[in-house]
Amino acid sequence: MARRSLKRTARRTAHGARDKAQAAVSRKGGRIMASHANGEALCPGSSRNGSLSQEKMWAYGLGLFGIGLGLAELMVPRRLARMIGAPPRHDGLIRAMGLREIASGVGILTQGSSATAVWSRVAGDAMDLACLGAAFMSNRSHRGRVALATAAVSGATLLDMITAQQLSRGIETRNGCISLTVALVIDRPQQGLYRHWRELTNLPTFMKHLVRIEIQDDRRSHWVAKGPAGSTVEWDAEIIEDRPNEYIAWRSIEGSQVDHAGSVRFEPASGGRGTIVTVEMEYRPPLGTVGAAVAAWFGEDPNQTVKMDLRRFKQMMETGEVITTEGQPAGRAESTSRK
Amino acid sequence: MKANCWYGKQDMRVVDVPDPKILNKKDAIVKVSSAAICGSELHLYNGFVPTMEQGDVMGHEFMGEIVEIGPEVKQRRVGDRVVVAFPISCGQCFFCKKELYSLCENTNPNAWMAEKFFGHSPAGIYGYSHLTGGFAGGQAEYVRVPFADVGTIKIENGFSDEQVLFLSDIFPTGYMAAEQCNIQPGDTVAIWGCGPVGQFAIRSAFLLGAERVIAIDRFPARLQMARDGGADTIDYEETDVYDTLMQLTGGRGPDSCMDAVGLEAHMPGLLYYYDRIKQAMMSESDRPIALRQAIMACRNGGTVSIPGVYGGLIDKMPMGAVMNKALTIKTGQTHCQRYLKPLLDRIAHGDVDPSFVVTHRMKLAEAPQGFDMFNRKQDGCIKIVMTP
Ligand SMILES: NC(=O)c1ccc[n+]([C@@H]2O[C@H](COP(=O)([O-])OP(=O)(O)OC[C@H]3O[C@@H](n4cnc5c(N)ncnc54)[C@H](O)[C@@H]3O)[C@@H](O)[C@H]2O)c1
Numbered sequence: 022m023a024r025r026s027l028k029r030t031a032r033r034t035a036h037g038a039r040d041k042a043q044a045a046v047s048r049k050g051g052r053i054m055a056s057h058a059n060g061e062a063l064c065p066g067s068s069r070n071g072s073l074s075q076e077k078m079w080a081y082g083l084g085l086f087g088i089g090l091g092l093a094e095l096m097v098p099r100r101l102a103r104m105i106g107a108p109p110r111h112d113g114l115i116r117a118m119g120l121r122e123i124a125s126g127v128g129i130l131t132q133g134s135s136a137t138a139v140w141s142r143v144a145g146d147a148m149d150l151a152c153l154g155a156a157f158m159s160n161r162s163h164r165g166r167v168a169l170a171t172a173a174v175s176g177a178t179l180l181d182m183i184t185a186q187q188l189s190r191g192i193e194t195r196n197g198c199i200s201l202t203v204a205l206v207i208d209r210p211q212q213g214l215y216r217h218w219r220e221l222t223n224l225p226t227f228m229k230h231l232v233r234i235e236i237q238d239d240r241r242s243h244w245v246a247k248g249p250a251g252s253t254v255e256w257d258a259e260i261i262e263d264r265p266n267e268y269i270a271w272r273s274i275e276g277s278q279v280d281h282a283g284s285v286r287f288e289p290a291s292g293g294r295g296t297i298v299t300v301e302m303e304y305r306p307p308l309g310t311v312g313a314a315v316a317a318w319f320g321e322d323p324n325q326t327v328k329m330d331l332r333r334f335k336q337m338m339e340t341g342e343v344i345t346t347e348g349q350p351a352g353r354a355e356s357t358s359r360k
Numbered sequence: 361m362k363a364n365c366w367y368g369k370q371d372m373r374v375v376d377v378p379d380p381k382i383l384n385k386k387d388a389i390v391k392v393s394s395a396a397i398c399g400s401e402l403h404l405y406n407g408f409v410p411t412m413e414q415g416d417v418m419g420h421e422f423m424g425e426i427v428e429i430g431p432e433v434k435q436r437r438v439g440d441r442v443v444v445a446f447p448i449s450c451g452q453c454f455f456c457k458k459e460l461y462s463l464c465e466n467t468n469p470n471a472w473m474a475e476k477f478f479g480h481s482p483a484g485i486y487g488y489s490h491l492t493g494g495f496a497g498g499q500a501e502y503v504r505v506p507f508a509d510v511g512t513i514k515i516e517n518g519f520s521d522e523q524v525l526f527l528s529d530i531f532p533t534g535y536m537a538a539e540q541c542n543i544q545p546g547d548t549v550a551i552w553g554c555g556p557v558g559q560f561a562i563r564s565a566f567l568l569g570a571e572r573v574i575a576i577d578r579f580p581a582r583l584q585m586a587r588d589g590g591a592d593t594i595d596y597e598e599t600d601v602y603d604t605l606m607q608l609t610g611g612r613g614p615d616s617c618m619d620a621v622g623l624e625a626h627m628p629g630l631l632y633y634y635d636r637i638k639q640a641m642m643s644e645s646d647r648p649i650a651l652r653q654a655i656m657a658c659r660n661g662g663t664v665s666i667p668g669v670y671g672g673l674i675d676k677m678p679m680g681a682v683m684n685k686a687l688t689i690k691t692g693q694t695h696c697q698r699y700l701k702p703l704l705d706r707i708a709h710g711d712v713d714p715s716f717v718v719t720h721r722m723k724l725a726e727a728p729q730g731f732d733m734f735n736r737k738q739d740g741c742i743k744i745v746m747t748p
Contacts, residue, residue: 208454294454325472336466340450340507341432342384344484346469349496349504350377352365353415 077134079184083142083177084129087122094119106166107156114152121145136188143185146178199315200303201324205331208295209338211287215266217338218285227333227343229326230318242271246279248314254279279315280305300331362748363417363500364727369407370735372728377417380496380504385432388508390444394521395422395499395724397734397744398446398529399555399622400669404489405731408623408645409671411473411490418727420446420486421528422498423521426508435509442512444505445696446529448484448495451510455483462693467506468493477672482693499727501748513700522715522745523707526560530743531714532699534560534620537667538568540690541616548572548609550657551591552650553620554582556717556743557667561620562589563712574608576601576650578626581740585717597628605657613659622668625649638675645672655681666691720744 256277272282464483474481487497554577623646638644
């Protein structure tokens with residue numbers, strides 16, 4: 022036990038840049054992410070638990086912006102009204118809008134950028150746009166300025182909506198990466214689990230998005246995954262770290278169609294209760310159709326998807342196969358259950 | 361084959377569906393000889409359980425003859441007569457090894473759905489919504505039984521179907537609920553609900569040494585059956601339940617209280633409408649009327665056992681009473697497999713003849729009428745057994 026953690030510390034120091042992110046994770050072990058042979062990480066500085074995702078950063082930004090705008094609306098409503106070309110004598114309304122902005126902003130900052138808080142901004146935007154629309158109709162307003170203000174608010178609305186949508190779908194990217202960590206305890210010793218996983222050709226039997234893996238040599242393999250409309254997406258990967266019974270890390274060869282890195286760790290659970298299997302994955306989806314395919318593999322909730330993969334692995338290791346309901350009777354046309 | 365399928369709230373139909381096939385190596389196919397309707401299914405029937413899909417085959421209390429086995433079924437053979445436990449359990453995981461079969465980690469292919477609702481998933485269950493796997497149930501001519509070695513008990517000849525059928529659910533459920541009451545000599549156990557689960561709980565409480573059982577319901581036939589089982593009874597429409605229980609126990613309260621009613625509890629008076637309205641408005645999914653009473657009536661330091669099913673959120677839970685009275689709460693879907701053998705032994709020994717609970721017999725084709733009758737508790741209906 023002591024030796025293992027020593028090793029890990031040594032390794033972590035080698036990846037000094039990531040230490041800060043790891044400090045936030047008080048878990049035993051911390052994050053060890055795959056890197057290219059030249060030592061450059063696929064998603065430098067990214068840690069699901071440690072650093073903020075892009076979506077969360079956007080949300081914070083929007084929250085802060087909202088508070089600033091809200092304060093201005095609250096304190097100098099008349100100046101603001103003139104700036105956006107709104108008719109005068111609506112101080113009360115503008116102050117109310119300011120309070121709304123501040124409330125949403127504070128909501129975002131205090132609720133850790135929750136999707137709901139950002140959605141409240143979207144609702145507020147809709148109200149603002151409605152008011153601007155009314156202002157535009159009024160003949161006491163400066164239409165040119167109102168139009169400009171409307172354009173600005175529309176832009177903000179779009180940003181709010183995209184951010185809220187991503188957050189509610191549970192999609193968080195870091196430096197353009199989808200990254201996730203999932204752990205599941207399996208009631209089997211490390212050795213067998215490691216062996217089954219290290220036989221990479223087994224992965225497609227429980228990882229839904231993979232079609233097959235072809236072994237090239239001890240370290241290299243060729244991965245084939247589902248692409249859009251029956252096509253496939255392919256890349257070569259290499260094992261970059263392999264500690265028997267404990268840890269396997271792999272990543273795609275530089276210049277591959279899909280930039281992917283993954284690792285799996287096998288640690289004994291306390292009290293001899295099997296093994297805690299922790300999978301970390303990072304995908305940097307390229308633009309275009311391949312990117313869309315990668316996004317589709319992980320669907321609405323990437324963590325959930327990988328957890329299901331891991332659960333199938335557990336079923337196989339504990340019971341010998343993956344339990345299914347596909348093909349059972351039902352009084353409807355296609356008789357499968359939802360997946 | 362014919363199967364009784366769910367098509368919507370209070371809409372069951374017996375239709376033709378494909379025969380089941382072996383899909384996993386440890387599956388068996390059972391030709392159903394008897395299947396019952398369970399109180400739990402009323403929650404699906406009345407639309408309180410989400411994730412049902414049109415065409416889902418119902419039924420989790422059934423037995424029959426094995427007609428086909430997968431290549432890895434080791435302890436059962438074609439021709440065996442078996443009763444099937446309602447939770448589907450792998451027998452290999454952490455929970456199965458602890459005999460907590462209804463918490464099996466490997467049998468719910470839709471575990472992610474249940475995790476969204478409950479944080480963690482229970483085991484798969486036959487014909488009990490997609491939240492618990494969407495497995496086709498046994499109100500059919502044939503049914504697929506996954507993990508047949510773990511989930512079935514072989515019945516040697518000499519017993520009628522009606523004597524052993526309820527090993528599939530309600531006998532173990534009543535028994536486990538009584539076991540959870542931690543009954544000590546001299547104890548009084550109060551049981552809300554004299555449906556089939558309550559009936560078996562009454563008998564089990566006596567088997568486990570209760571001195572007195574007080575059973576609560578409002579239907580005369582059910583109260584009569586409870587008295588036949590040795591219980592004192594309270595009709596909650598006639599008298600105040602709390603006051604009566606206090607009179608019967610010298611003000612201390614029953615040592616254990618059991619909620620064998622579940623999320624569709626009924627009650628005369630205003631509170632009932634409060635909960636019905638909240639349920640209709642979706643701000644409360646379950647009506648915990650019996651549960652609240654059980655908690656309030658239970659003696660200090662006593663145990664509240666909850667076999668009654670809850671699915672989501674409840675309102676006005678008297679947590680202050682639970683805490684200040686130092687109550688123990690025990691609940692769960694029944695770990696049915698754990699009780700198959702010991703309770704079959706009890707039946708063989710003559711301690712209980714479970715067929716007492718059967719009030720109606722019909723054909724599978726009449727299942728929709730059966731559901732309607734059982735739901736409305738008409739015609740003294742307590743338990744329906746269907747044959748093909
Ligand atoms: N834990 C398990 O594994 C498990 C297994 C089977 C059934 N169940 C559950 O047990 C419960 C009972 O099942 P059942 O088959 O006996 O159903 P049932 O519907 O036949 O019986 C419920 C009884 O409760 C009575 N009741 C309603 N409101 C009451 C109240 N306020 N006070 C006292 N009695 C009241 C009804 O009149 C009825 O007789 C259901 O919730 C069912 O889902 C749980």
